[in-house]
Every structure is written in C-alpha cells, then in structure tokens.
Amino acid sequence: MFxxxxxxxxxxxxxxxxxxxxxxxxxxxxNLNKGMRRVIDLEREGIVHPEVLEKIIDALNxxxxxxxxxxxxxxxxxxxxxxxxxxxxxxxxxxxxxxxxIYQSYDIPINFPTEEQIINYVAGIAxxxxxxxxxxxxxxxNVSINxxxxxxxxxxxxxxxxxxPYSRIR
Numbered sequence: 027m028f029x030x031x032x033x034x035x036x037x038x039x040x041x042x043x044x045x046x047x048x049x050x051x052x053x054x055x056x057n058l059n060k061g062m063r064r065v066i067d068l069e070r071e072g073i074v075h076p077e078v079l080e081k082i083i084d085a086l087n088x089x090x091x092x093x094x095x096x097x098x099x100x101x102x103x104x105x106x107x108x109x110x111x112x113x114x115x116x117x118x119x120x121x122x123x124x125x126x127x128i129y130q131s132y133d134i135p136i137n138f139p140t141e142e143q144i145i146n147y148v149a150g151i152a153x154x155x156x157x158x159x160x161x162x163x164x165x166x167x168n169v170s171i172n173x174x175x176x177x178x179x180x181x182x183x184x185x186x187x188x189x190x191p192y193s194r195i196r
Contacts, residue, residue, distance in 0.1 A: 027072030028100040031093065036069040038086050052085035053078075072100070108185050112166045120148045121191060123158040129191045149175040160191060 039049055050061025065082065068074040074082070083093060121131050138144045141163060152159040153175030161169040170179040181187070 027104070028068070028074060028097060029072045029103070030100050031074070031096045032069045032072045034092070034096055035065070035082060035086070035088075038088060039065070039069075042086060044086075049082070049085055053081040105185060112164075112183060114165060116162070116165055118144055118161065118163050120151070120162065121160045122152070122155065123191065145169055145171075145177065149177065 044052070046062035046065050047058050049065050050058045053061050053064075055061030055064075061081075064074070064078045068079070068082065079093070082088070083090060118134050119131055120134065121129050124130055134144060134147065136147075138147060144163065145161060148159050148161045148169075149171050152171045152173060156173045158173055159171040161171060163169065166183050168181045168183065169177055170181065172178050
C-alpha cells in the first residue's frame with residue numbers, strides 16, 4: 027500500500043482545488059464514479075493500479091521523480107513492516123490439502139526438540155492420510171511435503187513469494 031503516495035496525491039488534488047469528479051473527468055473516465063473510486067482508493071487506502079496512477083499523474087501534472095521517490099519510500103516501509111512480521115515467533119503448524127482449493131490447518135501437538143523431528147512427524151501424517159502438506163516452522167520458513175511423505179521443497183517467505191495455500195474466487 028502506498029500511504030505516502032496517497033497523502034501526496036490528496037494534497038496535490040486539494041492544492042489544485044479539484045474534487046474527485048473533476049479529477050475523474052481529467053483522467054478521461056466516462057464513468058466518473060469509477061474514476062472517483064480509483065482516486066479515493068489511492069488517497070484513503072494507498073491502493074492503485076499502475077495504469078490508474080499514470081492517469082492521476084497526468085491529470086494533476088505531478089512530478090514523476092517525486093512520485094517514484096514516494097513509491098520507493100512506501101515500499102521500504104512495507105518491507106520493514108513485513109520483516110518485523112516475519113521475525114515474530116510462532117508455534118509451528120501444518121496445513122493439509124484436503125481436496126483442491128480446500129486446506130485445513132493443524133497445530134503440532136507436541137514440542138519436538140528438533141526441526142527434523144517436526145518434519146518427520148508431519149511427513150508421517152501426510153503419508154498416512156495421503157495428502158500434501160505445508161509445514162510452517164516459522165512465519166519465514168516452510169517445508170512442502172507430498173502425499174508420500176517426501177519433502178519436496180523448503181521455502182523462505184518473502185514479500186514477493188508467500189508460500190501459503192489459498193483460493194481466490196473472482
């Protein structure tokens with residue numbers, strides 16, 4: 027989310043004395059409500075599609091270098107927040123793939139002294155139930171296990187690569 031960028035756009039829009047409808051019109055939206063929502067999403071939530079940002083930059087005649095600086099600062103803030111989140115300790119757990127797009131999360135019932143023992147425990151469950159599993163050792167470290175109980179990969183969570191199963195309906 028681009029909080030600094032959103033504040034900057036709001037300030038610039040207000041400096042120009044423009045309301046949302048006027049900005050939407052300058053962005054060449056036929057559906058003014060749609061354009062207004064795009065500007066509001068950026069200003070309030072820091073959410074913007076690159077194509078919409080280009081339209082806003084043109085409509086308000088904004089300095090691209092300043093926009094890029096704000097985007098970079100916002101990204102740096104996001105990375106710092108995400109790194110802080112990843113560093114928070116959690117109790118290990120695992121996720122079983124019940125059927126495609128359906129997953130269930132389980133706590134590890136015992137405190138195992140080693141990571142290897144946790145992996146073996148979850149691998150045994152995956153093999154017994156013949157289900158794929160994702161072992162979350164921490165918010166950062168994940169282990170993928172196939173339905174035969176074999177480790178198929180070890181992954182590190184990053185901002186660009188979150189190895190967590192999910193389903194999205196559009």
